[in-house]
Amino acid sequence: MNDASPLVPPNTVPADMYATLFDNLINGLAYCRAEYEGDTAVDFIYLLVNEAFCRQTGLPDVTGRRASEAIPGITQTDRALIERYGRVARGGAAERFEHYVEALKMWFSISVFSPAPDHFIAVFDVITERKNAELALRQSERRLARVIEGSDQGFWEWNLQTGEFSVSPRFETMLGYAPGEMKLDPANWPAYVDPDDLRLAHESIRRHTEGAIPAHEVELRMLTKSGAWHWVLTCGRVVERDAAGNPTMMSGTHTDIHQKKQAELALRQAAAVYENTQEGVLITDADGHIVSVNRAFTAMTGYTLDEVLGMTASILKSGRHDAVFFAAMWAEIAATGRWQGELWNRRKNGEIYPQLTSISAVRDGRGHVSRYVGVLTDISAIKASEERLEFLAHHDPLTNLPNRLTLFSRIERAMKVAKREGHSTALLMLDLDRFKDVNDSFGHLVGDSLLQRVAEGLRCRLREVDTLSRLGGDEFTILLEKLHRPDDASRVAEDILDTLRTPWTLPGGSQLRVSASIGIAHYPGSAVSPEELLQQADAAMYRAKREGRGRYHYFSQDLTHAARARLELESALRSAIENGELRAYFQPQIDIRSGHLVGAEALVRWHKNGDRVIAPDAFIPLAEETGLIVPLGEWMLREACHQASSWPARRGNPLGVAVNVAAAQIRRADFADMVLGILAGSGLPPERLELELTESSLQGEEDAGLAQLARLRDAGVRIAIDDFGTGYSSLAYLKRLPLDVLKIDRSFVEHVVNRRDDREIVTAIVQIGRTLGFKVIAEGVETQAQLDILDGLACDLYQGYLCSKPLPAEDFMAFAKHGTALGNRSPQ
Numbered sequence: 001m002n003d004a005s006p007l008v009p010p011n012t013v014p015a016d017m018y019a020t021l022f023d024n025l026i027n028g029l030a031y032c033r034a035e036y037e038g039d040t041a042v043d044f045i046y047l048l049v050n051e052a053f054c055r056q057t058g059l060p061d062v063t064g065r066r067a068s069e070a071i072p073g074i075t076q077t078d079r080a081l082i083e084r085y086g087r088v089a090r091g092g093a094a095e096r097f098e099h100y101v102e103a104l105k106m107w108f109s110i111s112v113f114s115p116a117p118d119h120f121i122a123v124f125d126v127i128t129e130r131k132n133a134e135l136a137l138r139q140s141e142r143r144l145a146r147v148i149e150g151s152d153q154g155f156w157e158w159n160l161q162t163g164e165f166s167v168s169p170r171f172e173t174m175l176g177y178a179p180g181e182m183k184l185d186p187a188n189w190p191a192y193v194d195p196d197d198l199r200l201a202h203e204s205i206r207r208h209t210e211g212a213i214p215a216h217e218v219e220l221r222m223l224t225k226s227g228a229w230h231w232v233l234t235c236g237r238v239v240e241r242d243a244a245g246n247p248t249m250m251s252g253t254h255t256d257i258h259q260k261k262q263a264e265l266a267l268r269q270a271a272a273v274y275e276n277t278q279e280g281v282l283i284t285d286a287d288g289h290i291v292s293v294n295r296a297f298t299a300m301t302g303y304t305l306d307e308v309l310g311m312t313a314s315i316l317k318s319g320r321h322d323a324v325f326f327a328a329m330w331a332e333i334a335a336t337g338r339w340q341g342e343l344w345n346r347r348k349n350g351e352i353y354p355q356l357t358s359i360s361a362v363r364d365g366r367g368h369v370s371r372y373v374g375v376l377t378d379i380s381a382i383k384a385s386e387e388r389l390e391f392l393a394h395h396d397p398l399t400n401l402p403n404r405l406t407l408f409s410r411i412e413r414a415m416k417v418a419k420r421e422g423h424s425t426a427l428l429m430l431d432l433d434r435f436k437d438v439n440d441s442f443g444h445l446v447g448d449s450l451l452q453r454v455a456e457g458l459r460c461r462l463r464e465v466d467t468l469s470r471l472g473g474d475e476f477t478i479l480l481e482k483l484h485r486p487d488d489a490s491r492v493a494e495d496i497l498d499t500l501r502t503p504w505t506l507p508g509g510s511q512l513r514v515s516a517s518i519g520i521a522h523y524p525g526s527a528v529s530p531e532e533l534l535q536q537a538d539a540a541m542y543r544a545k546r547e548g549r550g551r552y553h554y555f556s557q558d559l560t561h562a563a564r565a566r567l568e569l570e571s572a573l574r575s576a577i578e579n580g581e582l583r584a585y586f587q588p589q590i591d592i593r594s595g596h597l598v599g600a601e602a603l604v605r606w607h608k609n610g611d612r613v614i615a616p617d618a619f620i621p622l623a624e625e626t627g628l629i630v631p632l633g634e635w636m637l638r639e640a641c642h643q644a645s646s647w648p649a650r651r652g653n654p655l656g657v658a659v660n661v662a663a664a665q666i667r668r669a670d671f672a673d674m675v676l677g678i679l680a681g682s683g684l685p686p687e688r689l690e691l692e693l694t695e696s697s698l699q700g701e702e703d704a705g706l707a708q709l710a711r712l713r714d715a716g717v718r719i720a721i722d723d724f725g726t727g728y729s730s731l732a733y734l735k736r737l738p739l740d741v742l743k744i745d746r747s748f749v750e751h752v753v754n755r756r757d758d759r760e761i762v763t764a765i766v767q768i769g770r771t772l773g774f775k776v777i778a779e780g781v782e783t784q785a786q787l788d789i790l791d792g793l794a795c796d797l798y799q800g801y802l803c804s805k806p807l808p809a810e811d812f813m814a815f816a817k818h819g820t821a822l823g824n825r826s827p828q
């Protein structure tokens with residue numbers, strides 16, 4: 001201690017005590033004199049320092065030294081401090097402040113006062129550590145504030161004891177409020193939080209404060225200022241507890257998760273669509289490896305996700321598309337980002353199916369392809385219905401056989417191939433015999449089923465290369481290609497006829513036999529077009545039918561002409577009935593024994609265009625085939641009865657009239673009624689009418705037809721069998737028929753004079769007639785010799801040119817009156 005010290009204590013206090021106090025002060029102390037330049041202190045001299053000064057500053061004893069010497073650089077780095085000391089030393093008030101002494105790199109808490117002019121005492125404490133701690137705290141606080149700012153989170157703090165709830169500005173701005181606007185406290189939470197979510201939040205807080213969960217964390221819907229619900233994630237934990245461990249303070253954050261929740265929702269919706277859509281979805285990475293498939297994909301392809309994960313879509317390849325196709329597809333995806341088109345793919349079970357495919361490239365934020373998404377629609381059902389429509393355009397829906405359209409194109413192709421390769425081709429036209437009767441008798445359903453079975457039966461008999469088609473109704477065609485010899489076709493035809501002969505069992509169990517007629521046209525032949533070939537087969541088929549059904553016939557050129565003529569004839573005959581061009585002629589029938597006229601046979605004549613007379617042989621068969629025979633026959637019956645009703649009786653005996661009746665007529669259910677109606681209308685007694693039926697027409701007749709005849713016979717009408725001897729009638733069969741008259745066919749009468757066998761047949765017929773109680777009439781008697789023989793055999797009646805040709809009605813009337821024909825008219 002320096003004796004010159006101005007700090008020398010007053011006398012009342014012992015000096016050594018001051019010295020001890022001075023040296024033992026915890027604070028550093030320095031007694032100094034400031035040095036000035038003008039009024040500004042520029043340095044100072046340490047006059048006295050205590051031990052604490054040395055200890056705290058780390059400086060050696062600086063007593064007597066200038067600060068600029070003791071602490072180098074201080075006058076430059078800490079001028080403000082020196083000036084401050086100087087101001088206090090020159091009468092300034094005592095000051096207390098904290099200062100960082102740059103030259104010492106230390107913080108001091110300094111109290112300075114002036115005990116004498118230009119002198120000052122500085123008492124200080126080194127506070128570097130505290131200052132650094134404070135600084136660090138401030139920095140950390142600033143950092144935290146920046147983090148909070150940067151994190152975009154809202155912060156909250158909740159004093160569980162006072163209920164005070166404070167929030168950061170972001171907490172409120174997140175929901176559209178101004179900072180401080182919400183004035184939150186636990187009591188008004190229900191005003192801001194969805195009730196369900198609030199319940200969850202309370203529960204979470206309770207469990208956390210009880211220690212059941214490490215943190216409180218709940219997603220909340222909070223009301224925004226605009227009145228919308230906004231998703232917020234609240235997280236927090238207890239940050240302070242009292243001595244007893246009770247929580248006193250909680251703090252936490254609010255994070256805006258609204259967009260995330262919306263995105264989640266959108267994602268969930270997309271996932272629901274993805275899983276539930278009917279379209280198969282396949283997602284691959286940028287290298288084409290499958291990363292995901294949906295349920296529809298599995299249903300469509302048969303592959304589960306596990307089976308295809310990591311594989312490429314090439315497992316679906318059907319092999320129907322070549323590398324060029326796929327290269328073009330990928331080129332388009334690369335250029336436009338998508339591709340759409342139809343693909344044939346293969347299911348796991350090997351089945352190949354058509355699929356509408358659309359592939360899109362998905363790009364990441366940088367524009368690189370990260371995924372490819374394929375949406376696959378199975379269009380096999382659509383394709384199938386398209387194909388069905390296409391099929392129906394070319395096929396017959398009943399039998400599924402190719403139709404006329406297809407047949408023509410096949411014939412055309414077959415003709416070309418035949419021409420090029422030197423093969424021969426045949427077209428067979430097949431028509432079921434009496435199919436109409438099947439329809440009429442059993443109904444259309446049975447008819448349809450029969451057609452289907454016939455189609456099936458025919459299909460089984462044919463080769464792959466042959467085309468079976470149905471043209472409509474009961475008409476089928478068979479195109480036989482690559483035949484070696486023309487008669488190969490006839491073998492097929494025979495085979496088919498054979499097949500058809502097997503009885504068909506109807507749905508009800510009964511059996512039905514059908515036969516068919518087949519016409520065959522050949523190529524190369526005279527036909528040059530498919531139409532012509534078909535016409536030829538058609539014409540040949542008619543020939544087959546005419547020749548007795550259940551057989552086949554080849555086409556020839558003559559047949560074509562005949563067919564054309566037939567067509568013309570048919571339409572002319574149709575109008576002939578309507579235009580009244582038909583006439584009834586009558587051929588006298590004579591009692592052989594007495595030579596008396598007993599009646600006449602009515603025979604139709606066609607006065608075509610008024611002049612040319614056409615004989616029935618030229619049109620009756622056609623009328624029978626086409627059904628025209630029914631109106632024709634009815635007209636003849638009406639005309640004959642009408643004429644006969646005005647004929648005079650001969651020698652007291654009324655004259656009878658015989659009218660030809662075709663099988664088609666008696667097959668009609670109203671035949672008997674029709675005949676009886678005509679008789680009643682004309683006034684002709686039934687006994688004077690004789691119906692002539694051919695033996696063959698009667699043979700195939702059903703019971704219903706015979707019953708009609710029996711009914712007419714009961715009414716008095718006589719029934720004659722025409723052309724007797726040309727068929728195969730047994731006596732037993734004849735007995736069953738309601739007959740009155742047997743007519744010996746002209747062919748036997750013609751040679752009865754000089755052919756023994758014919759004479760014997762005629763003899764037999766007469767005897768049969770007599771045995772069964774029928775009258776017997778011979779037709780076509782031209783000579784007296786024939787008549788003599790017939791007379792000798794005791795044949796009852798005759799008609800023929802010997803007596804008279806068929807006569808027009810008025811000529812026959814004259815004949816009936818006078819016994820001869822009118823002189824100026826030649827009998828027909």
Ligand SMILES: Nc1nc2c(ncn2[C@@H]2O[C@@H]3COP(=O)(O)O[C@H]4[C@@H](O)[C@H](n5cnc6c(=O)[nH]c(N)nc65)O[C@@H]4COP(=O)(O)O[C@H]3[C@H]2O)c(=O)[nH]1
Nearest residue numbers: 603604615616617636660661662780781782799800801802
């Ligand atoms: N060579 C020769 N012929 C004789 C002689 N006497 C008669 N004739 C002919 O022999 C045919 C007898 O008729 P049909 O056997 O019933 O044979 C008939 C009959 O089956 C059918 N027909 C004629 N008119 C009708 C009709 O109105 N309805 C039906 N369904 N058939 C008819 O046409 C066939 C042919 O009739 P037509 O040409 O009138 O021929 C008639 C007649 O003109 C003769 O002495 N010598």
